[in-house]
Amino acid sequence: MNNQVLKILLPTDFSVLSLHAIKQIINNNPTKVFEFTLAHGYHLSDSLTTLLFHSKHKILQKLISEDFNNATEFLKSKYEKQFKSISYELLTSRNKSYIQNYLKNRNFDHIYLLNGFDWKFNLNISYDISEALTNSHIPTSIIDLQFTEEHQLYANNNVVDIFLI
Amino acid sequence: MKLNNKVVYILISVFISYTLLFSGFIYYSISKYDYTDFFKRLEIRAVINAKIYLENTSDFDNFNDVNLNFLEDLPSQSVHFIPMQNGKSFSLDSVSKKFPKEFISDIIEKGNGQVNVDNTLMAGIEYTNKRNESYLVIVTAENYFHGHHIAYLGNLLTTAILYSVFLIFLISLLVSRTLIHPVNNIIQEVEKIGTKNLHLRLKTTKTNDTIDQLSKTFNRMLNRLETSFESQKNFISNASHELNTPLASIIGEAELALSRPRDIEEYKSALHRILIEAEKLEKKTSALLQLAQTGFNGKSQKFTEIRIDQLILDVQATVSKVIANPKINLDFSLLPDNPEKLIVHGNEQLLHLAIYNILINALKYSDGKLVHIALGVSLSNIFIIVKDAGIGIPEKEIKYIYDPYFRASNTTNYKGYGIGLPLTRNIVIMHHGELIVSSEQDKGTVVQINLPIN
The missing domain is CATH 3.30.565.10 (Histidine kinase-like ATPase, C-terminal domain)
Known part of the structure; x- marks a missing residue:
């Protein structure tokens, strides 16, 4: 097995369904080991008080559900050897230089963007960061993540969504 | 003790302690500053008087002007010039009747001295004029300002404390009533809720303060209680219905079979139907038994x-x-x-x-x-x-x-x-x-x- 660890950046809306992208990436590259960073577009408030007490940890706590965490743990247990770690990032701007600086500092090996996925963002606080990630110098792949109408309809951000049953 | 009174007492004690401490500190500081200031004034007068009376210079008029026009007479003020014998040594006994020995010693040793004798303040300096003659210049006066200003401050603070105690009492009463009133309301509302009207809920607001949270917590508890009561009622009605149905069938079958003489096949058929119903009853009761057993702590189960x-x-x-x-x-x-x-x-x-x-x-x-x-x-x-x-x-x-x-x-x-x-x-x-x-x-x-x- 090739033990090179690949640092992957993947946009997310923190829905359990979006984790199928990780499943697909690992299944498509069975000899590689991955470190995943899930990036979430987050509107930073203009309020001085909010900025003063801004805490990434607290925001992530609000955005990430227990079911999402459990589903991530399922994947970690399943792909114990390939799934090295997972971390979460809040990208607070679509600004090109901000994104380029972020990507440059983090040394990602690959960016995966999702095609056909029905994002479930709370548009008051979050947005899809995919477009801002498209023109980077990092190799980028697009993966198809489409579900049946039934799965989309009944997806309730419940841990059961990770099974597609 | 009522919570209402307790809040009042606690607030009054805290406020009074704080006010007394604060007033005491002000009184002590002002009093101390007043003495220091008065001694300095006496020292300045000693220097000016020394310049006027011990020097024979052209500045005499200037100093005299200052003395007459700008320095008001202090109560019982007196200025003493004591020449030092041989310019250096000095016999303490000769002046000890008028001034304390330690005071004179201080002036000789340190160049100046201060003492308070029966509210008469004395400040003295050692002065050597241009003719090289040394003198002790001592100015004494009563501290009128201390007597009057500090007494006034004392009265002012005492009056302020008395007024503030009254004010604090009113404020404490108001605060305690404002705080306790919603709790009393909750108590009254909860008192109204009994087993017959478990559907009632406490009033909640959108403030989300502690009182509101208390009401919401009570309401959540009432929800659980109501569900629990409903469950109990449901269990009794469901269980009696479930157990009664096969029993009614058994009794019905038995009564029908015994209503008139029948042949063996008919009895067999009736007994068979009774057996089926009895088995249903047995299944239901054994399921209930199993449920009761699993409701225990599980220590008897093998893991x-x-x-x-x-x-x-x-x-x-x-x-x-x-x-x-x-x-x-x-x-x-x-x-x-x-x-x-x-x-x-x-x-x-x-x-x-x-x-x-x-x-x-x-x-x-x-x-x-x-x-x-x-x-x-x-x-x-x-x-x-x-x-x-x-x-x-x-x-x-x-x-x-x-x-x-x-x-x-x-x-x-x-x-x-x-x-x-x-x-x-x-x-x-x-x-x-x-x-x-x-x-x-x-x-x-x-x-x-x-x-x-x-």
């Missing part, structure tokens, strides 16, 4: 290491014996690489029964549609998920699903006793796990059993 994936396969095999060709989809796609993560510590028979109950229910209410079982493992738990696309549970009835003998309103066409789910929940709780049921009527049900990994 071993169980591989959950194997257990699910066993359950599937058992189900296949009861239902012909059950439509079950086993999703082990996220089965962990490490089989140790699939082991739980539990009672195999009971866990088998729990999963069996869930699976049988899913199949029963799905009308032949596919039922999925999936298995996932987190850091500390194993998740067994059973999902069906069956009739679901009406939203209003979902809170009663764990009541023994309770059957949802849309299950009349399906056989069942209403014991399976409460029994399963008891078994899961016995294994320190969690049973989560989410359902939508006519769409399906998802049952999630979380069990801690060994």
Whole structure:
């Protein structure tokens, strides 16, 4: 097995369904080991008080559900050897230089963007960061993540969504 | 002591202590500063008088002008010039009748001195004029300002303290009433709620303050109490109905059989029907007994290491014996690489029964549609998920699903006793796990059993 660890950046809306992208990436590259960073577009408030007490940890706590965490743990247990770690990032701007600086500092090996996925963002606080990630110098792949109408309809951000049953 | 009074006393004590401390500090500081200031004034007068009377210079007029025009006479002010013998040494005895010895010694040793004798303040300096003659220049005066200003300050502070005590009392009373009043309201409202009107709830606001949170907590507790009462009522009515139906059939059959002489075949047929009803009754009572047993702490149960994936396969095999060709989809796609993560510590028979109950229910209410079982493992738990696309549970009835003998309103066409789910929940709780049921009527049900990994 090739033990090179690949640092992957993947946009997310923190829905359990979006984790199928990780499943697909690992299944498509069975000899590689991955470190995943899930990036979430987050509107930073203009309020001085909010900025003063801004805490990434607290925001992530609000955005990430227990079911999402459990589903991530399922994947970690399943792909114990390939799934090295997972971390979460809040990208607070679509600004090109901000994104380029972020990507440059983090040394990602690959960016995966999702095609056909029905994002479930709370548009008051979050947005899809995919477009801002498209023109980077990092190799980028697009993966198809489409579900049946039934799965989309009944997806309730419940841990059961990770099974597609 | 009433909470109302307690709040008043505490607030008054705190405020009075603070005010006394604060006033005491001001009184002490001003008093001390007043003495220091007065001594300095006396020292300045000593220097000016020395310049006027001990020097024979052209500045005489200037100093005299200052003395006459700008320095007011202090009460009982007197200036003393004491020449020092031989310019250096000095006989203390000659002046000790007028001034304290220590005061004179201080002036000779340090160049200046201060003393307070019966509220007459004395300040002195050693002065050497241009003719090289040394003198002790001592100015004495009564500290009029201390006597009057400090007394005035004392009176002012005392009056202010008395007024503030009164004011603090009123404020404390107001604060305590403002704080206690909503609590009293809650007490009165809670007093009104009894077993006959458990539907009543406390008034809540949108303020989300502590009082509002208290009301909401009470309301949540009342919700639980009401559900519990309803459950108890449901159990009694359901149990009596469930047990009464076969009993009524048995009695009816027996009475009918005994109503007139019959031949053997008819008696046999009647006894057979009685036996069927009696068996139903026996099943129901034994299910109830089983439920009661699992409700205990579980210490009497034998716990071993169980591989959950194997257990699910066993359950599937058992189900296949009861239902012909059950439509079950086993999703082990996220089965962990490490089989140790699939082991739980539990009672195999009971866990088998729990999963069996869930699976049988899913199949029963799905009308032949596919039922999925999936298995996932987190850091500390194993998740067994059973999902069906069956009739679901009406939203209003979902809170009663764990009541023994309770059957949802849309299950009349399906056989069942209403014991399976409460029994399963008891078994899961016995294994320190969690049973989560989410359902939508006519769409399906998802049952999630979380069990801690060994």
